[in-house]
Amino acid sequence: MSVKNPLPAQENGLEIKHYRAGFSLFLISQGVVFLVLIAVRYLIAGSTVGPYSQWLGAAVTVVILWSAIQAKRANLAADQGNHEAILKRLHGAFWLGVLAFLLVVLTWVGVRAGGYPVKMPSLEVFWVATGFWLVYVLLGLFVLFAARSRGMRVGYSPASHWDLEASSRFWSLVALGWVALWIAFFLI
Amino acid sequence: MAQPLTKDGMTPKPRPVAPLPPVLRGFLWAAIGFIVLAAMAAWLDPSPVSPYLTAVGAIAGWFGAVIGWLLGIGGYEHIVKPMMGFPSPAVRTSGWRRYYEYALDHKVIGLQYLGASTGTFFIAGLIAMAMRFQLMNYRPTLFHYPQDYLNAVGIHGTLMMFTVATVAMVGGLGNYFVPLMIGTRETMFPKASGLSVWLVPLGVLTVAMSPLLGQWTTGWRGYEPLAASDGNGLLYYYMGVFALTTSSLIVAINLTATILFKRTKGMTWNRLPLFAWGILTVSLLNIIWLPEIQTTFILGMLDKVMPLNLFNVFGQPLGYEYLFWLFGHPEVYIVVLPALAIWSEIIPVMGRKSLFARPIAVLGLVFVMLLSGMVWAHHMFTMMRYSEMLPFSFFTEMISIPTGFAYLAVIGTLWNSRLRLTTPTLLVLMSMFNFLIGGLTGLFLADVPANLQLHNTFFVVGHFHYTIIGGMVFSWMAAMYYWLPKFSGRTYSEFWGKFGAIWVFVAFNATFLNFFILGLHGMNRWVSAYPKYLQPENFWTSIAAFFLGAGFAINVIHIVWAWVKGPKVRENPWDAKTLEWRTSSPPPTKNFDTLPVVVGSFYTYGDGVPDPVEMPVAGIDTKDSRV
């Protein structure tokens, strides 16, 4: 699919650099959220690791990183103008994201099934932090969905795919956010 | 970049003829969103006492209302659908209706912010009047129960901080003037900016109506562990402030990116106007600290609604206070930095004298920004360990050094100037006087042994009203009078302007100087009833406060009159040099016909100083920032 009336490439390049930097301000601001969650984790529960499944935690980490890589590769495909690959990668990223979401919910179910008291300090901070993360996943899934739907409707060109890039950057933040939470909640 | 909105390369669709005005549609969709999500929550998590609306449902419904409101106001056509690849519709660019719709023009958005701030200033101001009326008597009169009064205190503080103090000069004047002052036609993220402003009325409404869900008594902090035993209205305090801070966060990101990347040719960092520096430093603070407090508020909300034990006796009873004040102190510099910047903007123009020690003035703003995150715990001297007292009192006292740089620059500029004593000048000088008292009383509060007596008394209340009203509101008024010709092409009456300024100044000092005496005399905060011996002082303080309220009304009426009916004035009535005066008043939609090129400093005066701006001949578009 071709893009109607694309902007001159060089013009676009400079603009994109600015958009990228401006967008990273937003990503930095959202990084603060994860910092606070991790700080609260140590403030409330010390370094106690709660009774949540280590296996599921590791699985979420693998799945979400894989998903983020797919989104990144969709962006790379857009750089090369490979339209089919964009849609395929976005599709993969989206469903892997859904899988990560479900795995976190499964972790919750597992803890509840284990019969642990809901208000254990190490669990309280776990509910809260993973709950925050699930909200980010929902936002990210919407953004990936929008990027894909835009790709089908308008298409991306090597010169003009900022929407796709922004989506993949946001999705990377979500993935990195999980990795940070995973390290703080599951490992140390 | 004349057509930034069509980055996908498509011509905009014609503006759709809406069956409902956007504001009404927003309300309707918000109501639908609320009902759907509240009902879902009530179904999933039923409460035995209230089948239709539960605490969880109120939260879920609120998020539904936010989504409905933002989509209804224009987010649906202008953001969501274009994200999916549908073409963006055009926005209204003329007529009064554009102020009640989704807009992309930073000037319209700025005025929307200003309008929302001014309106809220009045709501919260009326609450203050009611509080002062109550305090005329030592026993309950107007507020029959202390929780009524405490809830009023909380709403007054919350609205004043999050909708007036942090919004009027950043979202309002910043959005309006920063792009003009740095010579660009638009901001970096106009679409997000157009939507963010509509979070303000929503947040104000949420906070102001929160007592309907149950009264809360925590003041503007909403602090745990007290929050746990407060009414559910506190949930809407958390949510309302969440909306308001989200709005400010978007403003911060947008204006930072704009200042970084949209400066016109020749607008180097050494030439960047002081006000833009002020907004830049504030925005960096906002980008770091607003997400911090938003996370804290969501944690507080969850702690209350689940309920969890994060911030009570089983968790960390002081945890919420730590997290709150970690944001809370940068917040006051978020409030005051643009005010300090405005002083250096107005005084050189009015004194016809070069700004003294400009690098020092800029460094002052930057160092206040850097230090502001290191002083916060002085709000907790009576709670903290002894070992923490010395470092925090150290940083607290040190921050007065960069704050003093603002005075250094202005005083150096005033010396041997040829000062035109106009209303904006007068207001800046008054602001300097008031903020000085605010700062000097800060010395007493930063001193731990004295703080152990002054903490949580009216001395503190006096201190921060001197910094916020005295520093920010007076400077805001100065900026409004100074830029009035820019907004409307009309000017104010010098007599009524000075009359209003002097009125407010006298009434303000008569009110808040008394607060220091009251505090020393044993009047503590957050009380609607107090020992009888304090009544006479409180009575006269209240009388002065009513005069203060009337004074603000006089100024607003005068400004509105001047805006609409004031005498017409030439385009650059102050002979100022900054770029916002290099276009017509009010500025056209695209700000400049040709983008100006900066070749010198805006703050250098004197014989033979060349014009700092070159206007390229029409037709040769210089594009935007290529510094």
Add this chain to the structure above:
Amino acid sequence: MGSLVMFGVLWVVGSLLAEWGATAWIDSAPNGAGPYFGTASNLGIVGVHAFDFLVWVAVPIFVFVVLMILFAMVKFRARRSEKVADAPSQVRNNKVFVGTWILISILLNLLIWLHPNASGLEQVFAAQLPANNPKPVVVDVTARQWEWIFSYPQYHITQSLNASGQDTLYMPVNRPVKFVLRSYDPFHSYAHQVDVIHGFWIPAFGVKLDVIPGETRILYLTANKLISTESNPMARVQCSEVCGPGHPYMEANLHVVTGSQFAAWAKAQAAHG
């Protein structure tokens, strides 16, 4: 140059006059308590010394800026009739002035951090050492929503009440008192939601300490004056941290009495139960 000399003279004279006025204000009550500062305890004396010293420091700064504002309004004012023109002097920097300003502001801040802040804190910390408070009267203070409960374990008083059944704090003068501060509700110990932060404040003593749920905090105080709520309304126990609807009413009476009066009172209280 003329302006400079004139400003300097006015500043010195103005500061001296203002310092004289401030001193008169400070000394209008014993112990430098002119500005209503509570000085009826050892910690209050530390606080008031800090307060008074800071008044003296603040006065010349205040006079400097205010005089500058007035000077600008009078001396540097452009006449309304004259045409708008740039100021004749366009000094954009003055290394001596800027350097002096920065140096003085740094030194002044260091000074007030060291004295009265650090020096005062040293006294406060010393006053909190158990070794410096021999044979204290121990008062267990329980803050609940919304009441102060005082008990004296040494005297077997579980809750000290006056004739009308209100909580009352009795203290002997010139003898250390050890306040053990806790925040919980002994009558509803199952309801942890009502455990909130309170502020233990006696305005006449010039000191306060917050009471945190789950923590036990100790405050040593020595009252140095015979006062009571009846004679001086600043002599009262007042909650200073907002703690819910009852916060304004969370106060208790205070009586600082002589040692023998205190012993008699304790005996009578203990007999009551």
